[in-house]
Amino acid sequence: MCELERWRPLRATASLVFAEVRTTCRRSHRVATKANGGKLRIVAAKTCMKILSIETSCDETAVSVMEADGDLRQSNYRVPGNALYSQAALHNAYGGVYPNLAKREHQKNLVPLTIRALTEAHLFQRATTTVNCSSGVEKNVRDEQFRRDIQEFLETTQKPDIDLIAVTNGPGLEPALWTGISFARALDIAWNIPAVGINHMEGHIVSAFLQKDRDKSKYQMANIKFPLLALLISGGHTELVLMKEWFQYELIGKTRDDAVGEAFDKVARILGMPYPGGPEIDRATSRARTRTSDVLVSLPRPMLRDDSCDFSFSGLKTAVLYLVRDMKELSETDKENIAREFENAVSEVLVAKTARALEKTHAKTLVVGGGVSANTHIREGLESLIRHSFPDVALRYPEQNLTGDNAIMIGVAAYLRYAAHRTTPHDTLEAVGSLSLAES
Ligand code: KG4
Numbered sequence: 192m193c194e195l196e197r198w199r200p201l202r203a204t205a206s207l208v209f210a211e212v213r214t215t216c217r218r219s220h221r222v223a224t225k226a227n228g229g230k231l232r233i234v235a236a237k238t239c240m241k242i243l244s245i246e247t248s249c250d251e252t253a254v255s256v257m258e259a260d261g262d263l264r265q266s267n268y269r270v271p272g273n274a275l276y277s278q279a280a281l282h283n284a285y286g287g288v289y290p291n292l293a294k295r296e297h298q299k300n301l302v303p304l305t306i307r308a309l310t311e312a313h314l315f316q317r318a319t320t321t322v323n324c325s326s327g328v329e330k331n332v333r334d335e336q337f338r339r340d341i342q343e344f345l346e347t348t349q350k351p352d353i354d355l356i357a358v359t360n361g362p363g364l365e366p367a368l369w370t371g372i373s374f375a376r377a378l379d380i381a382w383n384i385p386a387v388g389i390n391h392m393e394g395h396i397v398s399a400f401l402q403k404d405r406d407k408s409k410y411q412m413a414n415i416k417f418p419l420l421a422l423l424i425s426g427g428h429t430e431l432v433l434m435k436e437w438f439q440y441e442l443i444g445k446t447r448d449d450a451v452g453e454a455f456d457k458v459a460r461i462l463g464m465p466y467p468g469g470p471e472i473d474r475a476t477s478r479a480r481t482r483t484s485d486v487l488v489s490l491p492r493p494m495l496r497d498d499s500c501d502f503s504f505s506g507l508k509t510a511v512l513y514l515v516r517d518m519k520e521l522s523e524t525d526k527e528n529i530a531r532e533f534e535n536a537v538s539e540v541l542v543a544k545t546a547r548a549l550e551k552t553h554a555k556t557l558v559v560g561g562g563v564s565a566n567t568h569i570r571e572g573l574e575s576l577i578r579h580s581f582p583d584v585a586l587r588y589p590e591q592n593l594t595g596d597n598a599i600m601i602g603v604a605a606y607l608r609y610a611a612h613r614t615t616p617h618d619t620l621e622a623v624g625s626l627s628l629a630e631s
């Protein structure tokens with residue numbers, strides 16, 4: 192438990208303010224609340240902040256309860272409640288994420304997952320009298336069944352001891368993002384706890400800043416040196432982003448067509464493997480790499496010699512399609528060998544472009560984030576690059592359980608923004624499918 196100093200609300204003023212309150216505690220934090228106009232303002236200080244975070248940008252519904260303290264350089268996180276439901280098996284039939292199915296599943300699962308996360312954190316209590324919450328729910332939630340579920344939840348639940356709600360507002364699938372956002376807005380109004388929007392890709396970056404404490408249930412912020420280069424590799428993104436300082440982003444390179452995770456998923460589908468294809472290919476290639484006598488296939492390394500830090504993976508996927516068509520019948524060994532060559536091609540390109548970006552930016556830290564950062568062979572390639580060519584650069588990945596989409600990373604990003612006084616004043620919290628880091 193964090194040593195909590197009860198916080199005293201200050202009188203809200205008309206504009207957005209960050210009011211620092213001196214307290215007797217050694218490390219004090221600004222705590223947000225909302226006043227007229229729905230703008231966020233910082234009204235109190237306490238030693239520890241409790242954040243309820245929500246992630247629904249793609250096919251994972253995730254809710255977590257986090258306690259955070261410390262400042263930008265030295266912060267600590269405890270996650271007493273964490274609930275995540277992956278819809279991957281349901282999307283398997285479509286070979287990728289089907290947006291309306293994702294939306295329906297988020298709507299079905301958000302309330303039960305929130306109850307689970309709050310219960311785990313000992314913050315869930317049934318209300319003794321019925322709470323009236325209809326205005327916020329009706330205003331924000333259009334779907335009838337979802338509205339009824341939220342209404343019932345709010346009417347029968349006591350306001351939990353939470354200071355802030357953090358919700359992913361982009362990038363991602365808009366119907367999926369809206370589910371989390373309308374839920375967060377309904378909670379915000381019913382409980383009068385401010386809800387802030389967090390960029391999903393920022394979540395992936397900061398997830399790599401965390402290191403497990405000796406006490407395994409806690410995380411600490413690593414000592415991060417700037418400028419920092421982030422290689423973001425997920426199902427929707429392949430980007431090299433320079434972070435000169437906290438929350439200052441500059442795009443150095445990006446994919447011109449498919450994202451790398453998308454290419455993994457499509458190639459896996461061509462090879463008859465289930466969705467999501469990345470982990471399947473990772474497993475298949477681990478088997479293939481133990482054999483040395485196989486007949487090897489050959490695939491292109493797209494844009495390897497191009498001077499830019501951009502990527503292209505659509506041609507590589509097509510090359511796999513043609514190769515498979517030409518080979519007609521594929522044995523399991525053939526499939527594993529094609530997967531290995533595909534993974535080699537992707538890894539070589541990612542490593543070469545990252546090397547180019549490191550030379551260009553003189554970054555002191557390389558962060559790898561997004562679902563594909565779990566890949567064994569890509570990790571080995573980047574580790575070897577740093578060891579041999581950039582020994583002074585610190586390489587950071589997220590813990591394996593934080594590589595994919597999760598709500599913990601959203602809570603951490605929200606806390607860091609508070610610690611840096613960089614919250615966005617949202618009069619209206621909205622989903623932005625193509626939200627860039629520079630806009631956040
Ligand atoms: O970040 P993420 O969970 O969701 C998005 O924001 O898109 O990334 C999902 C992507 C999927 O394309 C999945 O196949 C890929 O990450 N992925 C992997 C591995 N684990 C997940 N790709 C390669 N190797 C893996 N081990």
Ligand code: ZN
Nearest residue numbers: 425561562596
């Ligand atoms: Zn993601």
